[in-house]
Amino acid sequence: MDQNELLKMLEAGFRRFYSEGYSRWSRDKVIAAINPVGESRTVDDPEIQNILRELENRGLILLKHDNDCYLEVLHD
Numbered sequence: 001m002d003q004n005e006l007l008k009m010l011e012a013g014f015r016r017f018y019s020e021g022y023s024r025w026s027r028d029k030v031i032a033a034i035n036p037v038g039e040s041r042t043v044d045d046p047e048i049q050n051i052l053r054e055l056e057n058r059g060l061i062l063l064k065h066d067n068d069c070y071l072e073v074l075h076d
Contacts, residue, residue, distance in 0.1 A: 001039060007051045010034065014060060018073040027070040043070065 001009070013033055014025075025033070027043060034041050034048055041048055052071065055061045062072045 001036065003047055003051060006034065006048075007054060009036070010051060011055060011060060014055070014073045018075065023073045024069045025071050025073070027067045030070045 010033060017023075030043055031041075034043065043049070043052075052061070052063055056063050056071075060074060062074055064071060
């Protein structure tokens with residue numbers, strides 16, 4: 001999956017789960033989200049960090065980098 005596809009997938013996922021009342025994402029949940037079937041990425045991967053920073057710059061998420069709350073979705 002290329003970077004643009006992953007960005008769109010994560011954005012849609014964060015919006016969907018936020019609308020269902022799920023706004024705080026643990027590090028493990030983010031890892032699961034960035035690894036659809038057949039993928040193997042880490043949150044420390046520079047490409048993943050670029051995507052997360054882009055979403056943060058758009059105001060969708062706030063990166064916290066804690067294991068229990070790696071990021072928080074701010075709106076849908």
